[in-house]
Each structure stands twice: as C-alpha cells, then as structure tokens.
Amino acid sequence: MFDRLALIRSYTGKPQGCISRYTAPLQDRLFVALILYNGKLQNIIPSSAYRRDGCERHQVCLFQNFELLGVQMSVMAPIGIRSIEANKLFGYYTYQLPGEDEDKDLSNFFILYGDNGSGKTTILRLVHNLLVPESMPGARSYIGRTAFQSICVKLSDGSKVSAIRAEGNITGNYDIVIERPESDSRVFPMVLDPNTQTVTVGVEPVIEALKEFNVYMYFLSDDRRTVDPYIKKGADANYIWIRDEHGKIVDRVPRPNGESSHHLDIEPMLARVSSTARRNALKGSNRGEEDAATIYKQVVARISTPETYTDGEKTETSQKLIERIKEIGNITQKFAEYGLTSSFPADDFLEMINSAKVNDRNLIGRILQPYVEGVEARVRALQLVYDMMNRFVSNANFLLHPKKATFTLADGIRILDVRGKPIKSNNLSSGEKQLLLVFCHSVLVRKAGSIFIIDEPELSLNIKWQRELLTRMSAVAGDAAVQFVLATHSLDVLALHRSSTVYLENLNNEQEDNGLRDEESEDDGGEDDEEPLQAS
Incomplete structure (x- = not known):
C-alpha cells in the first residue's frame, strides 16, 4: 500500500483510478492513485481497502502527457x-x-518435477481451479471431487488461498479460505450436490474475493486444450473467438472449412495472435493520427511567428532535427516489414536539409518539426505491437530454421518453407505445432499479473528445443508480468532452470493407497450446470 497520494495523468481523458486508504483520511479532496504498467493505466488499490475503511472512489479527468505529480x-x-x-x-x-x-x-518459473503418478497434473489443476477469478465451469467442482485433506497456495504478497476439509476427511465438502495481510480471514463453504458431485451454490462470493488479487489465470493442459475462463458460454466450436486484451469477446471468425476445434489445429491460435496485433495496431494508428492532427496546427503558428536564433543555435537545431529524422527512418523501416507503417523518406529529407542554405534550414526545420513529431507519436503508439510480434517471429525462427515464420498486418502469421513458399499450418510436424502453440499462448497471456500454467511443455519437442523452450517462451512474453507454472518430466527442460525447479518429495511416510487416486480423471461437471468450455 502507499502512504502518500500519487496521480498519473493520461491522454485518454477518461476518469480512472483509486485512492490509498492511508491517504484518504488526510485529504480534503480525494483524487486517484494509478501506475503506468506495460503501457496501460492500472488501479493499484484493491476494492477491499475501500469497503474496509469506508473510503470512496473519486474520479478525475486525466490529461495529455503521463506525469507523476509531486510525490x-x-x-x-x-x-x-x-x-x-x-x-x-x-x-x-x-x-x-x-x-x-x-x-x-x-x-x-515455478517448475514441478517428480515421478509419474506423483500428482503433478492434479496439483496444477487444483491450483488453477482454486485461484481462477471467474465462474468457470467445473472449477470448484473439480476441487470437490479430488481427494485431499488440504491444499494451500501462498502468494508473493503474503496472501494465502486454501481449500480445507474437516479433520479426518479427504473427500466431500470443503472450505475455501482466503487470508490477506492486515485482513481477517474469509471462509467460503463449498457444498457438493450429493447426486452430481458438483458445487452449484456459494461460488459468486469466492469469485468476487479472488478478483481482488487482480490475477489472470491461464491453463494449457497436456492435451493442449486451453482452460480459458473468458471464452463464451456455449461457444460454437466452428468459430474462432477473438478477444481484446481484457478478455472481452470482440469478434468471431469461421474456422477453415467449418472444421471443428482440435487441440493441434494451431490455425485458430495463429489467427488470434494476428487479430490481437491488428486490433492494437489500429489503436496505435489512431493515437498517432490524433496527435499528428493536433501538431500540424502548429505549422501556421510557427511560420507566422518570427523567431530569432544565433548561427550557433541554428546549426544545433538543424543537427538535432537531422538526428531525429535518421532515427525515425531506422525505426519505420523495421515497422514497415510488419506492415505497421509505410517507409519514412528519411534520405530525401536529409538530402534537402543538407543542400539548403543555413537560413533556409531553419525555416525547413520549423515546417518539418510538426510532421516529425507526428510520426514520432505514431511510432511510440505502435512500439508495443512491433515488440510483441518481433519477439514472436524472432524466437520462433530461432527454433524453426530452416523454415521461417513471418508476420504482416495484411497476411497475419505465415510459415514459409526453405524455398520461401507458404506452408499450411496443419502440414507442420507435431513438434512444430506444439512450439507455435505455446508461443501463441505466451503472446496472448500478456497481462499484468498473469499466471500461465502449462502441463508438460516439452511434448513432441526434440532435445534441442526442450533446452531452449522456457527461455524462448519467456522471451516471447517479454516484459509482461507473467509467472510460468509448469510440470515436466524432461531433464532437458530443467537443465537451465534448476534454481526454479521444485522436486515433489512425499513428506508422508504412510504409503497406503485408499483407492482414491485418479490423477488422469477429466473434469466432467460444471458450476451452475454450465456447458463445458470450448477448447482453444
């Protein structure tokens, strides 16, 4: 938490944010506390702080140019x-x-390593279903049908989320207990229907409490079907569902030839990544154009308002403009490879500036500067999209060689053979599909505070790829705040990440099999009798 008030201003003009509960009693007028994280404004005080202390959220209009004010x-x-x-x-x-x-x-990385049958997959599923902050079909019911006395997940902020049964019971009803620092524990009884063995009531309060952690849960199972809480209920398997960065469904496109979903049909995942890039590029393009339109209004004012410079100042101003033009030229050339921008005529501008007289250079600079600033605004707005897709393409190509992954806004992601001809994704090898699938998910999971759970990420991969996988997967995610929680049998996956590997060593000396172990059982029920999620 914070002991002083902070405000961040944004170009969006939309009211956002919240106030520290420590600051609230000290202020006559309440504003907002925000941080700029991963290119987005994020609220930093949980809702519980307001409910607990009786504080209120107060909105404030935000203005152009991010800046911290005074604290x-x-x-x-x-x-x-x-x-x-x-x-x-x-x-x-x-x-x-x-x-x-x-x-x-x-x-x-949080890597689980252990013998076959030691419960790695079950632990991953329990952790996901315990923390997922959505009404996801079967999540709490799966916990109820799994035999255990208790399971506790400790989080990095000191909180604990546990599923606990009465002493001596390892099946049946259980309590979800949420403990947070400086807060009272909250207990949520989960009662299984005796006929269906599903949890149908009492789930909503748990979900609301879990949302306060602001953690996005994502689970990729060993059959490569994605457990995704944001997919539409009853979604038609003949469509690819497109979501925005907040998980909201924004569009759908038919699957090729009306094919039904299959876990190794990677075309839908490639389409989702391409759609995400296009959507974010459109936002960035609009941002740049809006800023450029404003800046262009300065042209007339610059020309009509006399300015006096010494010869030294004129030379310095011209040199700075030349350096900016060179930098923009280099950046837009890279962006143009992905179809994000058209090429910037840097060489033409530089030739005209260098051939002009000193006095004319000053006038040229005053006219060009608004245009240059507009292009710079557009580049800044598109930088996140470029970085996202460049990480995907470069890391995929490191492993796919001699095949090659390419991306443009117009064509999306394509895979080329050694002759440069496109390959249908279904004609790729199983290992290549697995690799691209994991990389696609690493792009899509880029959200502040995401936990990406993957069961056996090494499936179908050769030894070389297994050794590189985690490093490349993390590189694709970039600077996003993602924790990868994995279960693996591969020593090659562990080779470079031993400091992040935890071995499953049984602390219970009683090796009695009560006939309750069923690690491979599938989740066949749903909360509120909802339809099971469609696979991604």
Missing part, C-alpha cells in the same frame, strides 16, 4: 505463486513446494 510512491509488484502445500493428496501424498530449506527463484 513518491512504491510500486505494487504483480502477484505470483510463492509456494504450494498439499496435505494427503489422494490420501497419502503430502508436499511442501518448495521445502523450508530450499532457496528457489520462482518469480519467473
């Missing part, structure tokens, strides 16, 4: 998983991950 503030780090504790999983496995004496770096 320092600490930045709240995105929440990740610090540890997982399971007691009597399947009746006899007890784990503390990592152990008390283990010093692990789990901020980027």
Whole structure:
C-alpha cells in the first residue's frame, strides 16, 4: 500500500483510478492513485481497502502527457505463486513446494518435477481451479471431487488461498479460505450436490474475493486444450473467438472449412495472435493520427511567428532535427516489414536539409518539426505491437530454421518453407505445432499479473528445443508480468532452470493407497450446470 497520494495523468481523458486508504483520511479532496504498467493505466488499490475503511472512489479527468505529480510512491509488484502445500493428496501424498530449506527463484518459473503418478497434473489443476477469478465451469467442482485433506497456495504478497476439509476427511465438502495481510480471514463453504458431485451454490462470493488479487489465470493442459475462463458460454466450436486484451469477446471468425476445434489445429491460435496485433495496431494508428492532427496546427503558428536564433543555435537545431529524422527512418523501416507503417523518406529529407542554405534550414526545420513529431507519436503508439510480434517471429525462427515464420498486418502469421513458399499450418510436424502453440499462448497471456500454467511443455519437442523452450517462451512474453507454472518430466527442460525447479518429495511416510487416486480423471461437471468450455 502507499502512504502518500500519487496521480498519473493520461491522454485518454477518461476518469480512472483509486485512492490509498492511508491517504484518504488526510485529504480534503480525494483524487486517484494509478501506475503506468506495460503501457496501460492500472488501479493499484484493491476494492477491499475501500469497503474496509469506508473510503470512496473519486474520479478525475486525466490529461495529455503521463506525469507523476509531486510525490513518491512504491510500486505494487504483480502477484505470483510463492509456494504450494498439499496435505494427503489422494490420501497419502503430502508436499511442501518448495521445502523450508530450499532457496528457489520462482518469480519467473515455478517448475514441478517428480515421478509419474506423483500428482503433478492434479496439483496444477487444483491450483488453477482454486485461484481462477471467474465462474468457470467445473472449477470448484473439480476441487470437490479430488481427494485431499488440504491444499494451500501462498502468494508473493503474503496472501494465502486454501481449500480445507474437516479433520479426518479427504473427500466431500470443503472450505475455501482466503487470508490477506492486515485482513481477517474469509471462509467460503463449498457444498457438493450429493447426486452430481458438483458445487452449484456459494461460488459468486469466492469469485468476487479472488478478483481482488487482480490475477489472470491461464491453463494449457497436456492435451493442449486451453482452460480459458473468458471464452463464451456455449461457444460454437466452428468459430474462432477473438478477444481484446481484457478478455472481452470482440469478434468471431469461421474456422477453415467449418472444421471443428482440435487441440493441434494451431490455425485458430495463429489467427488470434494476428487479430490481437491488428486490433492494437489500429489503436496505435489512431493515437498517432490524433496527435499528428493536433501538431500540424502548429505549422501556421510557427511560420507566422518570427523567431530569432544565433548561427550557433541554428546549426544545433538543424543537427538535432537531422538526428531525429535518421532515427525515425531506422525505426519505420523495421515497422514497415510488419506492415505497421509505410517507409519514412528519411534520405530525401536529409538530402534537402543538407543542400539548403543555413537560413533556409531553419525555416525547413520549423515546417518539418510538426510532421516529425507526428510520426514520432505514431511510432511510440505502435512500439508495443512491433515488440510483441518481433519477439514472436524472432524466437520462433530461432527454433524453426530452416523454415521461417513471418508476420504482416495484411497476411497475419505465415510459415514459409526453405524455398520461401507458404506452408499450411496443419502440414507442420507435431513438434512444430506444439512450439507455435505455446508461443501463441505466451503472446496472448500478456497481462499484468498473469499466471500461465502449462502441463508438460516439452511434448513432441526434440532435445534441442526442450533446452531452449522456457527461455524462448519467456522471451516471447517479454516484459509482461507473467509467472510460468509448469510440470515436466524432461531433464532437458530443467537443465537451465534448476534454481526454479521444485522436486515433489512425499513428506508422508504412510504409503497406503485408499483407492482414491485418479490423477488422469477429466473434469466432467460444471458450476451452475454450465456447458463445458470450448477448447482453444
């Protein structure tokens, strides 16, 4: 939390934000506390702070040019998983991950490694279903049908989210307990219907409490079907559903030839990534055009208002403009490869400036400067899109060679063979499909405070790709606040990430099999009798 008020202004003109509960009693007029994170304004105070202290949200209009006003503030780090504790999983496995004496770096990767049948997949599913902040079909019901005494997920902010049964019980009803620093514990009873073994009531309060963590959960299972809480209920499998960066459905496109969804049909995922890039590019393009339109109004004012410079100042001004033009030329050339911008005629401008007289250079600079600033505004607005797709393409090509991944706004993502001819995605090898699928998800999961859970990321990959996978996967996600939680059997995946690997060592000496273990069981029920989610 914060002990001083901070305000960030934005070009959006939309009221956003909230106030620190420590600041509220000290202010006659309440404003907002925001941080600029990953190119977006994010609220930094949870709703619980207001409900607990009786504070109110007060809106304020935001203006152009991000700026912090007059105070320092600490930045709240995105929440990740610090540890997982399971007691009597399947009746006899007890784990503390990592152990008390283990010093692990789990901020980027949290890797589970253990023997077959030790419960890795079940632990991943339990963690996802315990933390997912949406009314996702079967999430809380899956927990109810899994045998354990308790499971506790400790988060990086000191909070705990647990599923606990009464002493001596490892099946049936359970409580979800949420503990947060400086807050009272909250207990939510989960009661299974005796006929369907599903949780149908009491889920909504849990979901509202989980939303306060502002964590986006994403699960890619070992059959490569995505458990995605934002997909439409009853979504038609013959369509590819397109979402914005907040998870909202914004469009749909038919699957090729009306084919039904399949976990290794990667064309829908490639289409989703391409659509995300196009949508963000359109936003960036509009931003640049709006700024350029405003800047162009300055041309007449610049020409009509006399300015006096010494010869030295004229030379310095011209040189700075030349450097800016060169930089824009280099950047737009890269952007043009992806169809984000047209090429900037830097060489033509530089030739005209260099051939002009000193006095004329000053006038040329005054006329060109608004145009240059407009192009710079557009470049800044499109930088995130370029970075996102450049990371995808460059990391994919590092492993796909001699094949090649390309991207343009017009054509989307395409895979080319050694002759430069397009390859249908369904004609790629299983390993190539798996690689591209994981990379696509790494792009789409780029949200502040995301936890991306993947079961056996090494499937169908050769040893070389297994060794590179996690590093490349993280590179595709870029600077997004994503924690990857993985379960693997591959020593090659672990080779470069031993400091992030936790071995599943059973702390329970009782090796009695109570017939309750069913690690491979599928989730066959849903909360509120909703239809199961469609696979992505």
